[in-house]
Amino acid sequence: MKRFLWLLILLALASCGERDSGSCGAGGVPPVPHHAVIGPAPGGTADPDGGLPAALTISGKVTYERLPVTPGGLDLLNPVVENASDVLVEAVAHSDINNVLGTATTDANGDYTLNFSTTVDYFVRARARSGAGLDMDAVYHSQTSPPIVHALPGEVLNRASGSQTVNLHGAADAANRAGAFAVLDTVQRLRAASTLTGLGPLDLFWGMGNAGTRFLANGSGQSITLATETGLDGPNGNPSIYLLGGDAADVQNSDHDEFDETVIAHEWASFLQLTQSRDNNFGGPHFGEELIFSASYSEGMVTAIGCALAGQSVYRDTLGYTGGVTSVQFEFDCESGLVPGSGTGYGNEFRVTRVVWDLFDGGTGSPPDTDADPSNIGMADFLASFADLRARAAPFEVAWLASLLQELIDDARLSISDANTIMATHGASFPPAGGDGFPPVLTVGGAADMGNLDAWSGTDPNPILGPQANGLWRMELAGAQTVSIDVTNTTPGYNPARHRLDLTVHDLERNVVAQHIGDAANKSVSVSLMPGTYLVRVQHAPATQADSQPASFMVQAQ
Structure with missing residues (x-):
């Protein structure tokens, strides 16, 4: 899902459905070599291989820079150094980027310790991967073929130097080794904030200058044109999020999402909806227009959930990167202020976002409530009802906002009166006029x-x-x-x-x-x-x- 300009002012959130994908870059651009992504950093000279094995203990810290999102765009002048927690660290043979000599995982402070024995010189690299099994998140380079997990490598080290400290740091510079680790940290925090468990693995695909590239293919072999969106059938067979890293023609002044936490949160909540709830959105670009109810619900719901789990009430999507000019191309306050877009009630994705936010704000584990709306459902209870939609039968079995409201009522977490009060502020009612009328029934054997x-x-x-x-x-x-x-x-x-x-x-x-x-x-x-x-x-x-x-x-x- 990615956003597009609406009336030169409004940039709406785009579809979260799967799209096309492929194996070569736009214009015949070759893929990025694996060595450039996971090979050693410049510097260091290897000694000849062989001799007695050297038993080594390598300790250090892995950090990266995050560019904070502000009302004016990314804060390019004041990057924040953060610890890369729970990431894979590898010791790798200097002459073979696929020969891993030892592994470790960083702790909450980004610290790690590697123990291994080697007869060759080596380098240390951190990978943008965390968790294991059903809780694994991995950030892949979107312009490699086949895709590989991003890395933050150090230079070649000599085994003869013995055990030593090796710190790794990803900078938000032209190479932007920081970006993949910022993405990983965001999805780690979202996974931890969700009370739903056993979500399954998630793959993310990002790279500098990747807008419009076509190096990836989904599980059906269809080419994926890179844009920010979420789908179930990713290149590795897992649910996948694709994130923009700017346009190769103007990387410094185009659309980057690696530091836009609420953009990532929207997509992550789409992953949650696709895997844990029900989503009947057909997918497609949108610019803030009135949408069919299933589409406005799909897009608006995940903005509210994503922002809430990220601990932010304002969705912001920025433009620009280090060395260029930055700005905010779209923002929306989930709690208060102007509601953009066309249509009222159930057909406006931003009104859906506001309604969903008002359902849970003020509840236990939910964001604070500042406008005294009548509902304050705890986040754990809200997500439980959200997940219950996956198996919902009639009425309201097709997923739209009325389905969510009815599920919350059925689960004794919302009253009809409070649902109607909240909908009335957006020009609609609950129950909706005509009851369960979206979409109307087509009776087999009935009249045309x-x-x-x-x-x-x-x-x-x-x-x-x-x-x-x-x-x-x-x-x-x-x-x-x-x-x-x-x-x-x-x-x-x-x-x-x-x-x-x-x-x-x-x-x-x-x-x-x-x-x-x-x-x-x-x-x-x-x-x-x-x-x-x-x-x-x-x-x-x-x-x-x-x-x-x-x-x-x-x-x-x-």
């Missing part, structure tokens, strides 16, 4: 439903995730059956550039179970389905904004 879409119509439209671009229905199947879904385009003078409609069927786990896309006027799918709820999406897909014209249709399930 009519629709009319125009992706670019209205004020400030979102042509991918806006309600004017999508016809959505849910099918609720009590038993296994084969279902045929037909979309008949009834637009006079059909022209695919203007009136194209695409048909996709999703399950509640975000999987595409059937799809018919392309220039044909009518779309049909036939698919055998297990009992459960499915989302039927008819999307208006004109070739360009200029081509877009209203498209009318009928949809029927049999």
Whole structure:
């Protein structure tokens, strides 16, 4: 998910869904060699190999620089030195970057001790990896092939010098060895702050000048164009977060996220939502426009959770880096102040953020409450209900803000009255008008439903995730059956550039179970389905904004 400018002022949070990915860089740029990432730092000369083994004890401290985020951007002049805690430290043969002679892990102060025996000279490096098993986080270089975990290396050392102290320090300079360790520290703290456990491993991909590069591929082999976002099917088969490290054409003055803790927190909360809760967002860029309810919920919810776990109420996304000019390109206060974007109530992601924040602020383990809203759910209880959504059945089984409110009510953590009071401040009500009406039910064997879409119509439209671009229905199947879904385009003078409609069927786990896309006027799918709820999406897909014209249709399930 990454943010884009809206009306030259608003920069909204982008989609957290998976995107395309690949194996070579944009413009044929070769990948960064592994040696440049995990090989020794310049300096030091190796003696000839061989002789009696030298038993060595190497101790030291691993530190890195963090550039603080301020209301004016990154504080480039006052980096803060922080300890790299719980990171892997390796002693490595000088002539073979893959020959690890010994390992250790830093403590909370960044201190480590290595014990190993060697007949060759060596160097020491720290890796941007922490934890183990289901709690492992690792920051990979996004422009290596295959991707490898970032490192902070020292120079070559002579075994003849015996045991010694080796301190490693990552600076926020042109090479930016600090960046990966700042990212790792942020996700370590988020994992520790969450009361949900057994979250599973998380891979992160970042590198300097990585915007738009295509060195990575997801588990299905699809090329990933690097932007800040989160997905389940990462290059290593794990849930993965991709973070911007600037544009190679202007690294010093472009978008970096390695020090933007709330940007990382938003993405980390997306990881939490994808793995522990339910997310029915289709994904796609957005600029603050009104969105379909599942998309606004998905994006707004994770901003609130991420900022709360990070201990910050203001989301800030900065531009610039050391040697350039820095600024804040977007900020939003979760607790108070202006709510940007279009739409009210359930369709505005920032109003969703404000509602979610007001549900838990003031509760045990939650941020403080400064505006006296009626709810103060403890963070542990809130996250428990959030996780319960993963298995939620009707009503409100499709994930949107009303689903969360109903789950909290069902779990006796929120009253209907308080839910309605909070929603009323954002131009909506709870229960919502029409009850569990998002999306409407498409009954198998029932009459056809009519629709009319125009992706670019209205004020400030979102042509991918806006309600004017999508016809959505849910099918609720009590038993296994084969279902045929037909979309008949009834637009006079059909022209695919203007009136194209695409048909996709999703399950509640975000999987595409059937799809018919392309220039044909009518779309049909036939698919055998297990009992459960499915989302039927008819999307208006004109070739360009200029081509877009209203498209009318009928949809029927049999």
